[in-house]
Amino acid sequence: xxxxxxxxxHVSVSEGALVLLRCNYSSSVPPYLFWYVQYPNQGLQxxxxxxxxxxxxxxxxxxxxxxxxxxxxxxxxxxxxxxxxAAEYFCAVRAISSGSARQLTFGSGTQLTVxx
Amino acid sequence: NAxxxxxxxxxVLKTGQSMTxxxxxxxxxxxxxxxxxxPGMGLRLIYYSASEGTTDKGEVPNGYNVSRLNKRxxxxxxxxxxxxxxxxxxxASSERGATSTDTQYFGPGTRLTVL
Numbered sequence: 372x373x374x375x376x377x378x379x380x381h382v383s384v385s386e387g388a389l390v391l392l393r394c395n396y397s398s399s400v401p402p403y404l405f406w407y408v409q410y411p412n413q414g415l416q417x418x419x420x421x422x423x424x425x426x427x428x429x430x431x432x433x434x435x436x437x438x439x440x441x442x443x444x445x446x447x448x449x450x451x452x453x454x455x456x457a458a459e460y461f462c463a464v465r466a467i468s469s470g471s472a473r474q475l476t477f478g479s480g481t482q483l484t485v486x487x
Numbered sequence: 488n489a490x491x492x493x494x495x496x497x498x499v500l501k502t503g504q505s506m507t508x509x510x511x512x513x514x515x516x517x518x519x520x521x522x523x524x525x526p527g528m529g530l531r532l533i534y535y536s537a538s539e540g541t542t543d544k545g546e547v548p549n550g551y552n553v554s555r556l557n558k559r560x561x562x563x564x565x566x567x568x569x570x571x572x573x574x575x576x577x578x579a580s581s582e583r584g585a586t587s588t589d590t591q592y593f594g595p596g597t598r599l600t601v602l
Contacts (some may be wrong), residue, residue: 380511380527403588414577415489415530461529472502475544475591477529 373398373464385486386473390434390449392481394462397443402464405475406436409459418460421445432456432468457485489513491594493578499600500568506565508597510578518581519561520545520591521553523574530577536561568601575599 392454403422405442407415419430428437432455436447445462462478494509506552512519522530522545532545536555550572552564561580565572576597581589 375529405590407593412595414595415579415591416593419588420588420590474532474535475530477531479527479529 373402373466373476375462375464375476375478376452377460377481378460379481380479381464381482381484383457383486384452386454387451390447390452390456390483392447392460392462392483393445394436394445394478395443396445397466398464398466400466401440402466404436404438405463406430406434406445407461407463407477409461409480411458415461416460418447450477452483452485454485454487457483459483490531491578491580491592492587493576493594493597494599496595497598499602501602502569504568505564505566506568507565508576508578508599509560510562510594511560512578512580512592513559514580514592515558515581516582516594517558518583518589519555520579520581521561521563522577523547524577524580524596525574527551533563533576557568565599568599570601573599573601 374397376395405420406418409415419428421428421438429435434449459482463475491512510569520535521533534553536542539558554562578594581591
């Protein structure tokens with residue numbers, strides 16, 4: 372079974388500061404990894420995903436994440452926060468194997484607040 | 488191209504009432520999903536449909552039924568609503584589903600309150 376842990380349910384940063392949202396996964400084999408963003412009163416939108424190849428993945432809106440197998444982590448970063456980045460962020464994993472592979476397992480989410 | 492649409496946006500039910508949440512996608516996707524979102528718990532899969540004519544249980548199926556009406560539409564029914572079903576419900580779709588790298592596209596959600 373796979374699981375996702377997002378450290379910190381709430382993170383606050385100042386505008387222009389580094390954004391770091393943490394995600395660790397538990398899986399018997401390295402899974403596929405995703406970050407989604409949810410703006411208030413909206414559905415989830417894919418930010419980026421890691422499947423194979425380069426472990427540093429770039430996504431939309433200047434976000435990137437690095438897959439570190441040895442640390443079972445997939446932390447999300449952005450060098451300089453913008454007010455428009457305020458949202459809730461979800462890390463998700465998906466097993467490579469078949470069967471229940473369709474099922475995304477989501478973390479509990481991290482609410483990002485950007486302070487002026 | 489509207490993507491994934493859901494109706495209604497908001498609903499208040501009394502315990503024991505029934506209702507159906509509607510979802511449609513116009514991206515010609517094969518797979519569709521229903522999730523519920525509760526505070527501090529992320530999203531949990533209720534049911535999914537890998538392709539037209541098939542449905543499977545997810546993590547939290549009890550109290551729900553689904554129908555994949557056609558390729559575009561996937562409905563979620565609460566036969567006898569309970570306060571524990573108060574949640575935000577999201578529908579999603581993906582192109583192939585059987586491929587693990589598939590991206591899921593989400594609708595705007597239905598906010599359901601059961602009194």
